[in-house]
Amino acid sequence: MxxxxxxxxxxxxxxxxxxxxxxxxxxxxxxxxxxxxxxDDVTLIGFGTFNVRKREARTGRNPQTGASIEIPASKTVGFKAGKALKDAIR
Incomplete structure (x- = not known):
């Protein structure tokens, strides 16, 4: 949708x-x-919680060349479904 x-x-x-x-x-x-x-976290009771998640810096690999690359630390938004939402999709 x-x-x-x-x-x-x-x-x-x-x-x-x-x-x-x-x-x-x-x-x-x-x-x-x-x-x-x-x-800040955003919690909607029964629906879920949006929160900020931190990713640590890490070493990755370029799939085309195989060369190692440094991936910097970053932030992303996560979502954890609430009980009512989980129950609705079962």
Whole structure:
């Protein structure tokens, strides 16, 4: 499901217009982005938790040449599904 499809489903369920539902989705994703950029976790009880995960620097290998390369440390966003979401997909 892509954003337009999600907006349409939310609009049908809530009575909002598709444009308003799309605005709500954008605001939601913007807030999650802003919170994780600050290093905060975002927990939605029953749905899951978005958190910042740190990757250590490591040595990798170029698959074409086989040469060793240094991969710098980085941060990424992780998601851990909540119990209700896990139960919904079983």
């Amino acid at each position: 892509r954003k337009p499809e999600l907006a349409a489903a939310i609009a049908d369920q809530t009575g909002l217009t598709r444009e308003k539902a799309s605005d709500v989705i954008s605001a939601f994703t913007n807030q999650i982005s802003a919170a994780t950029a600050k290093g």
